[in-house]
Amino acid sequence: MGYVDSNFLKVFDFNRLEGGGRELLPNGSSIALTRQTALKLFGTIDVIGEPVNFDHHIFTVSAILENFPDNSTLSYDALLPMAYFGANFTAGGGNGDWKTIDQDLGNYQFQTYVLLKDNEAPNVIGRGLSEAFNKLTKSEQGVHFNLQNIQQMHLVTIDGNKADLQMVRIILLIGILILVIASINYVNLATARSLSRSREVGVRKIIGASKKSLFIQFVFETLIIFLCSLALSIGLLFISKPIIAYFTNTSIFTRLNDQHTWFLMGLVLVGTLMASSIYPALLLSSFNPIQAISGKSKANGKTNFIRKGLVIFQFGISFALLVSTLVMSKQMRFIRTRDLGYNKEHVFIVPLPGSTLDHQEAITSILNKEPAIKSVGYASSSDVSNMMDGTGDLDWPGKPNDLNLMTGQLLVDEHFIPTMQFQFLEGHNFSGDSSQWFGNFFEA
Numbered sequence: 001m002g003y004v005d006s007n008f009l010k011v012f013d014f015n016r017l018e019g020g021g022r023e024l025l026p027n028g029s030s031i032a033l034t035r036q037t038a039l040k041l042f043g044t045i046d047v048i049g050e051p052v053n054f055d056h057h058i059f060t061v062s063a064i065l066e067n068f069p070d071n072s073t074l075s076y077d078a079l080l081p082m083a084y085f086g087a088n089f090t091a092g093g094g095n096g097d098w099k100t101i102d103q104d105l106g107n108y109q110f111q112t113y114v115l116l117k118d119n120e121a122p123n124v125i126g127r128g129l130s131e132a133f134n135k136l137t138k139s140e141q142g143v144h145f146n147l148q149n150i151q152q153m154h155l156v157t158i159d160g161n162k163a164d165l166q167m168v169r170i171i172l173l174i175g176i177l178i179l180v181i182a183s184i185n186y187v188n189l190a191t192a193r194s195l196s197r198s199r200e201v202g203v204r205k206i207i208g209a210s211k212k213s214l215f216i217q218f219v220f221e222t223l224i225i226f227l228c229s230l231a232l233s234i235g236l237l238f239i240s241k242p243i244i245a246y247f248t249n250t251s252i253f254t255r256l257n258d259q260h261t262w263f264l265m266g267l268v269l270v271g272t273l274m275a276s277s278i279y280p281a282l283l284l285s286s287f288n289p290i291q292a293i294s295g296k297s298k299a300n301g302k303t304n305f306i307r308k309g310l311v312i313f314q315f316g317i318s319f320a321l322l323v324s325t326l327v328m329s330k331q332m333r334f335i336r337t338r339d340l341g342y343n344k345e346h347v348f349i350v351p352l353p354g355s356t357l358d359h360q361e362a363i364t365s366i367l368n369k370e371p372a373i374k375s376v377g378y379a380s381s382s383d384v385s386n387m388m389d390g391t392g393d394l395d396w397p398g399k400p401n402d403l404n405l406m407t408g409q410l411l412v413d414e415h416f417i418p419t420m421q422f423q424f425l426e427g428h429n430f431s432g433d434s435s436q437w438f439g440n441f442f443e444a
Helices: 035-042 082-091 122-137 163-206 211-239 241-248 259-285 289-294 301-337 354-368 416-420 434-443
Strands: 002-004 016-018 030-034 051-054 057-065 078-081
Touching (some): 002 082, 030 051, 035 057, 051 078, 078 082, 163 211, 163 259, 211 241, 211 259
Parallel strands (some): 002 078, 030 057
Antiparallel strands (some): 016 057
């Protein structure tokens, strides 16, 4: 589920299949479904005006969108209006003195997407947003907003950390090196077989074949082998599709209908073909016909030097890949065995809808009766190492006026810390009384 405002389709060009109204979500009780969700719920996409019960509220379907791409950062099954979230926020008492989401300027829960005009500088827009925000909040230190290109969101963090991008580049480099090794193998095999075809080349030259025609023939022979190998590899990919999806929880076939994917595949094919076929074709087509027919053709010193050089280069790449694999294996072992400050062994995380909080004590009591369960705790995030919710509304006696501190926050019950076995440096655990949670939070 995603909460969006009325400008969502003005910023993004996701295809709307049904629902031709001016607004995607015309009121606070509207909902937009994807094709897959509509088919799952109703068996058809012709469901405009149909009711949908979610979170104890009846929504009316106002639009059907095409499924979000699997490789998109934005991926939802349904879209709800931001007005509905805002109404629930106000009905729940807001956040202290801030009773609406427009007043709650310290809430960084949502992402803001800005569609810029042509030739507009993102850093200038970012400064303008920062100045407007700081003027509105009367912040002394100030908050600085940086605009990030949406194409970088998946691999580059907002602070410029490119660790994920570097990992993709490393994997790309490994793939290129594997292709280089395969090309060198083919070149060495082709040159080793060249002597067995020397008489064939000699006969063809005597009956009138030119060096150019022989060169083209040998290149086409390599091309046929490459096309057969490409077809075999694609077939193996489709056969192994369920296995790949099971282990990676993703699909590598979502981009096969993209022309850029086929362009890259063609580029790889041509590049590998050129690297593997040109030298063997030149060697075969350059045999002297008289020596070839008499069986006196043999590899000269230059040919042997090139073959030996390729073998050395190939083993060098293989050794580098082997050492890199061992280093990465040790790094992964370190990550898996590092003390994270809590016990993650034998901990099962089960996402639950928000409505279960009304029956939290009953659920906890039932689970604690199971002999295999040692402890049960609740938290507002299923990943305690990646808390997406943060706040800057922290205050304490003696806090400097110019200090603006952002911290991640996690809402938990009194059983969460003992369950995860967090260690206290000072203070003690929550008492379970909601009126004391925040006091205990800062003692911990």
